[in-house]
Amino acid sequence: MKSPSDYERRIVAMVDSFTKTVARNFSRNLKRATANEEKHYSDEPIDYFLENLSHEDRYPSDYFVLYADELSCVVHSETLYKALCSLPEKQRNVLLFDFWYAFTDVEIAKRMEVTTRTVYNLRRRAFQAIRTFYEQGSSEP
Structure with missing residues (x-):
């Protein structure tokens, strides 16, 4: 088997660097999204919607x-x-x-x-x- 040339090593290093950067950014974005979701998440989202979007029917009785x-x-x-x-x-x-x-x-x-x-x-x-x-x-x- 032939040893990789300098050009091939550079390509492998670039792909390696790119995949590591993508993985690191994906992990950071995932952590950020999880933290944001926990900060804004309500335990009872249905009650929130009912409170804000519904109305109570009133009848003469x-x-x-x-x-x-x-x-x-x-x-x-x-x-x-x-x-x-x-x-x-x-x-x-x-x-x-x-x-x-x-x-x-x-x-x-x-x-x-x-x-x-x-x-x-x-x-x-x-x-x-x-x-x-x-x-x-x-x-x-």
Whole structure:
């Protein structure tokens, strides 16, 4: 067998250097990609997509409607709906006007034809009644 010439040795050295460089770069890119994937990987990617891309369907049977005079107020919690229904009408109206429509005490007083102090007292009694309702409801089995 003939010994390789200088030209052949150079070609072999170039191919050897090229393959080593390709292997080294491939290994570096693989390590980089793995580190990047671990940094951005979520354990629950489906939850992420559902949270960001989905929407919750709402049907009329999913919520409850209360009326304060001619204004409607949608309540999504059944417990809160029952608590509000257990209140006398004036107390319920004060809460609905205050929290659903953001009326001031003066506006509520004019609308209900009472004083602002009466509005304050009705709201306080309503809060106490709802607190009692929730305490009784949470102690039931």
